[in-house]
Structure formats: structure tokens, C-alpha cells
Amino acid sequence: MGDFFSNLSLGFGVALTLQNLGLAFLGCLVGTLIGVLPGVGPIATIAMLLPITFGLDPTGALIMLAGIYYGAQYGGSTTAILVNIPGEATSVVTALDGHQMARQGRAGVALGIAAIGSFFAGTVATLVIAALGAPLTKLALIFGPTEYFSLMVMGLVFAVVLARGSILKAIAMILVGVLLSTVGTDLETGEERMTFGLPFLADGIDFAVLAMGIFGIAEIMRNLDHTETRDVVRQAIGRLLPNRDDFKQSYKPVLRGTFIGAALGILPGNGAVLGPFASYTLEKKLAKDSSRFGRGAIEGVAGPESANNAGAQTSFIPLLTLGIPPNAVMALMVGAMTIHGIIPGPQVMTKNPTLFWGMIASMWVGNLMLLIINLPLVGMWVRLLKVPYRLLFPAILMFCCIGIYSINSLPTDVMFIGFFGFIGYMLIKFGFEPAPMLLGFVLGRLMEENLRRALIISRGSLETFIERPVSAGLLAVAAILLVIALLPSIRKGRDEVFTE
Amino acid sequence: MKKVVLALAAVAGLAATGAQAQGYPTRPITMIVPFAAGGPTDVIARIVSDNMSRTLGQQIVIENVAGAGGTTGITRAAQSQADGYTIMMGHMGTHGAAPALYPNLKYDPTKDFAPIGLAAGTPIVIVAKKDFPATDLKGFLDYLSKNADKVNMAHAGVGSVSHSTGIFFNSVVKAKPTMVAYRGTGPALNDLMANTVDFMTDQIVNVAPQIQGGNIKAYAIATPQRSPVLPNVPTTKEAGLEGYEVSAWNAIFAPKGTPPDVVKKLSDALMKSLDDENTKKRLLELGGVIPSNTERTPEALQKLVESEVARWTPVLKAAGATAE
Numbered sequence: 001m002g003d004f005f006s007n008l009s010l011g012f013g014v015a016l017t018l019q020n021l022g023l024a025f026l027g028c029l030v031g032t033l034i035g036v037l038p039g040v041g042p043i044a045t046i047a048m049l050l051p052i053t054f055g056l057d058p059t060g061a062l063i064m065l066a067g068i069y070y071g072a073q074y075g076g077s078t079t080a081i082l083v084n085i086p087g088e089a090t091s092v093v094t095a096l097d098g099h100q101m102a103r104q105g106r107a108g109v110a111l112g113i114a115a116i117g118s119f120f121a122g123t124v125a126t127l128v129i130a131a132l133g134a135p136l137t138k139l140a141l142i143f144g145p146t147e148y149f150s151l152m153v154m155g156l157v158f159a160v161v162l163a164r165g166s167i168l169k170a171i172a173m174i175l176v177g178v179l180l181s182t183v184g185t186d187l188e189t190g191e192e193r194m195t196f197g198l199p200f201l202a203d204g205i206d207f208a209v210l211a212m213g214i215f216g217i218a219e220i221m222r223n224l225d226h227t228e229t230r231d232v233v234r235q236a237i238g239r240l241l242p243n244r245d246d247f248k249q250s251y252k253p254v255l256r257g258t259f260i261g262a263a264l265g266i267l268p269g270n271g272a273v274l275g276p277f278a279s280y281t282l283e284k285k286l287a288k289d290s291s292r293f294g295r296g297a298i299e300g301v302a303g304p305e306s307a308n309n310a311g312a313q314t315s316f317i318p319l320l321t322l323g324i325p326p327n328a329v330m331a332l333m334v335g336a337m338t339i340h341g342i343i344p345g346p347q348v349m350t351k352n353p354t355l356f357w358g359m360i361a362s363m364w365v366g367n368l369m370l371l372i373i374n375l376p377l378v379g380m381w382v383r384l385l386k387v388p389y390r391l392l393f394p395a396i397l398m399f400c401c402i403g404i405y406s407i408n409s410l411p412t413d414v415m416f417i418g419f420f421g422f423i424g425y426m427l428i429k430f431g432f433e434p435a436p437m438l439l440g441f442v443l444g445r446l447m448e449e450n451l452r453r454a455l456i457i458s459r460g461s462l463e464t465f466i467e468r469p470v471s472a473g474l475l476a477v478a479a480i481l482l483v484i485a486l487l488p489s490i491r492k493g494r495d496e497v498f499t500e
Numbered sequence: 501m502k503k504v505v506l507a508l509a510a511v512a513g514l515a516a517t518g519a520q521a522q523g524y525p526t527r528p529i530t531m532i533v534p535f536a537a538g539g540p541t542d543v544i545a546r547i548v549s550d551n552m553s554r555t556l557g558q559q560i561v562i563e564n565v566a567g568a569g570g571t572t573g574i575t576r577a578a579q580s581q582a583d584g585y586t587i588m589m590g591h592m593g594t595h596g597a598a599p600a601l602y603p604n605l606k607y608d609p610t611k612d613f614a615p616i617g618l619a620a621g622t623p624i625v626i627v628a629k630k631d632f633p634a635t636d637l638k639g640f641l642d643y644l645s646k647n648a649d650k651v652n653m654a655h656a657g658v659g660s661v662s663h664s665t666g667i668f669f670n671s672v673v674k675a676k677p678t679m680v681a682y683r684g685t686g687p688a689l690n691d692l693m694a695n696t697v698d699f700m701t702d703q704i705v706n707v708a709p710q711i712q713g714g715n716i717k718a719y720a721i722a723t724p725q726r727s728p729v730l731p732n733v734p735t736t737k738e739a740g741l742e743g744y745e746v747s748a749w750n751a752i753f754a755p756k757g758t759p760p761d762v763v764k765k766l767s768d769a770l771m772k773s774l775d776d777e778n779t780k781k782r783l784l785e786l787g788g789v790i791p792s793n794t795e796r797t798p799e800a801l802q803k804l805v806e807s808e809v810a811r812w813t814p815v816l817k818a819a820g821a822t823a824e
Contacts, residue, residue: 017693043537046537047537047538048562049560050537050546050562050638051546051550051559051562054550060692076803101770118812124524127540140690141690141694143694144691144692144694144696147692172732184567185658187658187681187683188679189658189683190601190658190659197803198570202567202568202572203567203568203572263609277540318690322690322693323536323709323710323713324686324687324690324693325686326686328536331536331538331539331684331686332536332537332538333538334686335537335538335539335543336538337707338538339546339547339782340541341781341782341785343705343708343709343785343786344709345708345709345710345712346709346710346714346715347709347712347713358538376556379656408565408567409563409565449683450524450683453681453682456652456678456679456680457678457680457697459678
């Protein structure tokens with residue numbers, strides 16, 4: 001315990017220097033801004049800003065880059081809530097209820113609870129990293145391909161629970177998502193699958209392209225075909241910040257979300273994406289009236305947002321303690337460290353303690369700054385909704401196009417968001433929900449690759465999924481969840497049979 | 501007095517425009533790195549171009565165009581204007597292994613480029629999980645030949661350095677381990693550390709920290725000399741394995757048709773960058789090998805590309821490895 005405090009004080013000593021405070025602020029500010037712009041993600045920004053950090057000392061540079069990362073995570077939720085465009089997989093869930101809240105004139109409350117929940121989650125996650133970072137690393141190593149596949153199966157069950165309406169339609173959408181994720185070059189053989197020989201499909205469909213089209217562009221089309229609902233948003237702005245009732249409803253989801261997000265964030269291979277989905281599923285199942293979900297339930301924003309931020313924070317654990325990046329942004333952080341002469345690996349903690357603990361302490365500082373930056377901004381964002389839609393939507397469209405082009409510099413990506421936008425619009429019209437499809441898309445590739453990897457290693461024996469305890473446990477949970485999810489509809493079906 | 505100042509200004513102005521007309525570069529140069537930001541090639545590109553920017557007096561902007569084992573970015577760079585304002589960082593995969601891996605490749609590494617020079621080599625290390633029974637390379641090769649069906653080899657996807665060098669390794673030692681593909685080196689290393697897979701071959705910069713931390717073990721480094729980063733790891737030759745010397749070299753190219761004086765300017769800037777103490781130090785920290793003066797020239801690079809294509813094509817074709 002003494003170690004814990006001396007480490008933290010060493011860390012805060014580094015993080016609270018004037019220079020590092022300034023860099024953390026700058027990072028969070030830039031991150032928030034690019035997070036708000038649809039499409040422009042932290043990867044493009046960090047890659048662009050890397051050369052600027054050459055003149056800084058490594059700790060300062062990394063503090064700034066980390067600030068961009070979690071700033072972007074937060075800014076992404078702002079866009080998800082205001083205009084229903086999830087920039088990243090993790091804010092898909094926020095868009096579900098957050099945007100509904102915005103439509104009901106509660107955008108300020110949604111943004112406020114997201115900021116406060118994120119801050120709380122960030123604080124807890126920072127403490128978790130500081131206290132348990134090193135021992136938790138072992139957890140990352142328990143998760144091999146077998147366990148990962150079972151985790152993804154569990155994740156797909158979340159997708160079923162996520163759906164508001166027909167379970168059958170939700171399952172159909174999940175399968176479409178999984179199918180879409182198989183487009184591109186096969187990892188094991190190098191064969192191209194379902195690319196129709198088109199070169200821009202060789203590396204698969206980009207998540208941002210799919211999400212922006214199916215959520216954002218489709219939303220614009222839907223708004224344009226009945227403008228009256230949009231005017232409601234304009235008239236009723238409502239309170240800017242959550243009140244006591246809102247807090248009362250949210251504090252438990254925040255606590256649970258923080259725990260789930262922090263736990264999943266530690267896993268290698270981007271387990272953090274599951275956090276918000278898991279949290280949403282849990283809240284929906286625990287709620288007395290689950291029909292409110294998808295119609296603007298504050299728990300559906302508070303829980304997933306906390307899970308998101310906690311996961312964003314704890315996903316630094318594999319990077320800092322092992323030097324293994326769990327996702328693309330962390331891979332970029334590895335590059336940033338390498339350029340600054342610090343090669344990430346298990347020795348960073350002992351060789352560069354000021355960097356290690358300084359970064360951890362700066363995470364908390366960064367979270368505090370995000371709160372300070374974002375709470376006053378809430379008013380501004382909400383006022384943005386007052387802009388007449390005929391002026392707002394061309395701007396959103398333009399930013400979407402610029403943002404999506406900036407990711408891969410591919411004109412085809414811009415055309416693709418139009419294509420997916422049209423499909424998204426049709427789906428809404430036919431009563432299919434896009435969220436389960438996106439989850440299927442995110443999990444599909446991980447699931448397929450880990451399934452094949454596990455089977456290659458077990459030489460084709462399916463028993464490997466049951467023989468390994470963690471995997472068996474996860475599959476059991478998935479089965480139980482599925483039964484719970486399906487029971488009501490089965491029972492309903494039966495009732496209908498009896499009434500006839 | 502006023503007249504003198506005006507005259508001076510005019511002369512200065514003339515001099516400036518004169519310099520602009522013939523003085524490449526007058527605007528920032530784009531360097532296409534065909535891999536995601538943060539990877540070994542990207543890091544080397546950024547380190548080397550930092551000093552080159554200062555020599556040239558114009559910023560070299562890195563643009564990451566990833567995809568299809570680096571061939572997407574190189575294809576785009578090869579088709580861009582040959583005016584010296586678009587250059588690229590190619591590597592062993594894009595300019596050596598690619599013709600064998602991608603039958604529909606839209607460029608010919610030996611013909612479609614104006615080579616600038618070799619930037620850095622990153623040696624390949626043979627690494628295994630720390631619980632692997634063999635203690636040295638001999639024991640490892642022995643185990644491999646006796647238990648071929650039991651051993652799993654990890655690689656970072658078809659077309660990656662670890663994949664090509666792994667296939668090369670298998671062909672040299674005549675082993676047929678089961679190949680397990682990962683999306684990138686990070687996840688592959690993770691499973692190697694967790695004892696899920698048995699061994700892999702990869703660039704020193706990726707594996708050195710884990711070797712030093714005792715999370716995985718290294719059997720040999722595939723270079724003629726030991727690396728200062730891993731002084732205890734023997735070379736393949738020392739460990740008794742002939743014919744497996746391979747490095748994931750990184751080199752700068754311009755599109756074919758780039759004017760010779762521009763190529764010379766870029767090549768001179770690269771040479772100067774590689775002589776810079778700071779650049780050297782950062783490359784060495786990564787375990788990089790800095791090419792000697794004779795290896796850095798455009799001519800030497802052209803020869804290297806030709807010999808690499810000749811080396812990789814039969815090896816990869818025999819293994820039936822294609823990516824299309």
C-alpha cells in the first residue's frame with residue numbers, strides 16, 4: 001500500500017508540472033474537437049500530430065497523445081447524442097438512447113450525465129490501473145483464441161438483447177453484420193472474399209464508413225422526410241444539466257458500467273468494444289420497465305458511457321505493462337513511444353517509472369479537464385440543435401464526407417457512406433434496427449478469426465471450447481443470457497396460441 | 501539611400517525566384533508509408549525523414565496508406581507524379597516478396613521506381629514461447645523435425661514480414677509447422693507470451709522488449725553480426741544454421757521518371773540523415789542496422805531489390821503462398 005501511494009505521488013509530481021498540465025489540456029481539447037467531427041478519429045489525428053511531439057520530452061508527448069485519445073472518446077459521444085452519428089464502435093450504444101433523449105429536448109441532460117459518468121469511471125479506472133495494473137496483466141494472458149471466441153459468442157447474445165422489437169429481426173440483422181464483416185482478404189489464406197474484384201474492398205469495409213452511413217446519413221434522410229419532429233427538438237431544449245432525479249436513476253448504472261468497462265478493457269484484442277454493449281444489456285435487463293430503452297432512457301446513456309470511458313482507460317494496461325497494444329490507437333501509442341526512444345515492453349514500469357506513473361496520473365488529470373472542458377460546452381452543443389435543420393444537415397453531410405475521406409483518402413469511402421445511408425434508411429422504414437447489425441459487424445471478424453485460430457491450434461477439435469474453463473464459463477453465461485432473452489417472447493407466443 | 505534599399509530588395513527578389521525555379525524542393529514533400537502509423541516501417545520513416553526535412557529545408561509529410569501488405573500504398577505512390585514531391589518508404593515485403601504474393605500486382609519493384617537509398621535494416625529474430633522445451637537453436641530444430649505436427653508457428657497475416665520470413669525459415673530448415681495467422685504482430689506476440697502458440701520469426705524492434713523482459717525466448721538472430729540490443733542472442737550462423745540470413749530492410753523510392761538531380765538531392769539528404777548522431781542513436785535503439793556508405797546509394801538499392809525479388813519469388817511460390 002505504501003508503494004501505491006509513493007507511486008501515485010511520483011506520478012502526480014510529473015503530471016502536475018505546468019508543462020504537462022498544459023499538454024494534457026491541449027490533448028483533451030484537440031481530442032474533444034476531433035471526436036465531435038464525424039469520421040475524423042483519434043488515429044488520423046495522432047498520426048498527424050506525431051511530428052509536432054518530436055520536440056517534447058517523451059512523457060509530455062505521451063500525455064498529450066493520450067489526452068487526444070480519451071478526449072476523442074468523449075467527443076464521439078457528443079456527436080452520437082446530438083446527430084446520431086457514432087464515430088466509433090463504442091459510441092453506437094450511446095446513440096441509441098442518447099439521441100432519443102436529444103429528440104425529446106433532453107440533449108443537455110444526456111451530455112451532462114455522459115460527462116459526469118465518464119469522469120467517475122475514469123477516476124475509478126485510473127485507481128484500478130495504479131493499484132492492480134501489474135497483476136491484471138496476467139488476465140490478458142489467460143485470454144487465448146478459444147476464450148476470445150466464447151467471449152464474442154456472449155457478445156452476440158448482447159446484440160439480441162439490444163433489440164427493441166422483434167427478436168427474429170434482430171437475429172437477422174446480427175447475421176447480416178457478421179456477413180459484412182467477412183468481406184475482404186481472408187487472414188489465413190490471403191484469398192479475397194466477396195470483394196467482386198474491387199480493390200477498395202480488399203481490406204474489408206471500414207467500421208466508420210458503415211456506422212456513419214447506416215446511422216448518420218440514414219438519420220438525415222429520415223429527418224428530411226418528416227421535418228416536423230425535428231422542430232420539436234428545436235423548440236424544447238429543456239434543462240442543461242441533469243437534476244437530482246436524473247442522478248438517482250443514473251448512479252447505479254454508472255457504478256455497474258464502470259466495473260464492466262474496466263474489466264473488459266483489460267483484455268487484449270480490443271475487448272473494450274464489448275463494454276458499452278454489455279452495460280446496456282445489463283441495464284435493460286435490470287430495469288423495471290425495459291420498454292423505455294431505445295426511447296430515451298437515461299440509464300442507457302449513463303451505464304454505457306461509463307463503461308466506454310473505463311474501458312478506454314484500462315486498455316492502457318496491456319500497453320503499459322506488457323507493451324502489447326490492444327487496439328489500433330494503442331498500436332499508434334506504441335509507435336509514438338518508440339519514436340521517442342522508449343520501446344514499450346514489460347520493463348517500462350521499472351526503467352521509466354516517471355513516464356509510467358506520470359502517464360497514469362495524467363489520465364486522471366485529463367479526465368478532470370474533460371469535465372471542465374465539456375460541461376460548459378454542453379450549452380453550446382445544445383444551442384447547435386436550434387440551428388434550422390435545412391442549414392444544419394448540409395453542414396453535417398459535409399463534415400461526414402471530409403471526415404470519412406480523411407481516414408483512408410479514398411473517394412470510394414465517401415460514396416459508400418451514401419450507399420450505406422440509403423440501406424440504413426430502408427432498414428428503418430422496414431422496421432429493422434441497425435445497432436445489432438453493427439455489433440455483429442464488429443464482433444464477426446474477431447469471432448471468425450479466433451474460431452479458426454482456436455480450431456487450428458486444437459487440430460480441429462471442438463471440445464477445446466468446453467475443456468477450457470474460462471471458455472466454458474463464458475459459453476454457459478451466453479446460453480443463460482439467451483434463454484432469458486428469448487423466454488418472454490416464447491411465453492408471449494404461447495399465450496397467443498392459447499388465446500386463439 | 502531609399503534607392504539602394506529598393507535595388508537590394510529587387511536583387512534579393514530576383515535571387516529568390518531564381519533559386520525557386522531550379523531549387524527543388526520548394527514545397528513540402530509527401531512520403532507515403534504503406535503501413536499503419538506506429539509500426540516499425542512507419543517509425544523508421546519518421547526518424548529518417550526528420551533529419552532529411554532539415555537538410556532539404558522543406559517538411560517531409562508522412563502519409564500512411566495501409567492495405568494489402570503495403571502494396572496499396574506503393575501502387576498509389578508509384579502512379580503519382582514523378583516530380584520528387586511524392587516519395588515512399590518501401591520495404592522487404594512491398595519490393596521483395598510482393599510479386600510472388602500478389603499475382604495481380606500493378607507495379608514491378610525492379611522497373612517502376614527510381615531508387616533513392618536504403619534507410620535501415622531490421623534484423624529478423626527467431627523467437628519461441630518461454631516454456632518451449634529446447635534451450636538453443638540446435639535443440640529447437642531437432643524438436644521441430646521430430647514433432648512437426650505438434651508445433652504451431654504464429655505470423656502476422658499473409659504478406660507480413662513475419663509471414664514471409666517464417667515461410668523462408670520453414671523452407672530452409674525443411675519443417676512444416678502449423679501456421680496460425682494473427683492480425684498484426686501485437687496479438688501474435690500476446691499469444692506467444694501466453695504459451696498458446698510455439699514460435700515465430702519477426703523484426704527485432706517488435707520482439708526485443710519481450711526477450712529482455714523474459715516473456716519469450718530468442719534462439720537466434722538472422723544477421724551476420726549480433727545486435728547490440730540483444731548481445732546474448734547468437735547469430736544463425738553461430739547457432740549452426742546456414743542459409744537463413746534475412747532482414748526486413750526499409751528503403752526510400754521515388755516513382756520512375758523522377759529527374760536525376762532530384763534523386764541525387766534526396767539521396768544526399770538520406771545519407772546525411774544516416775550520418776546524423778541523433779538519427780543513428782534512435783535507429784540503433786530500435787535494433788536497426790544502419791547501412792554502410794556503399795549500401796546507401798541508389799545503385800546499391802536497385803541491386804538489392806533485384807536480388808530480393810529473385811530470392812523471395814521461388815521460396816514463396818513453392819510454399820503456395822499467394823494473397824489473391
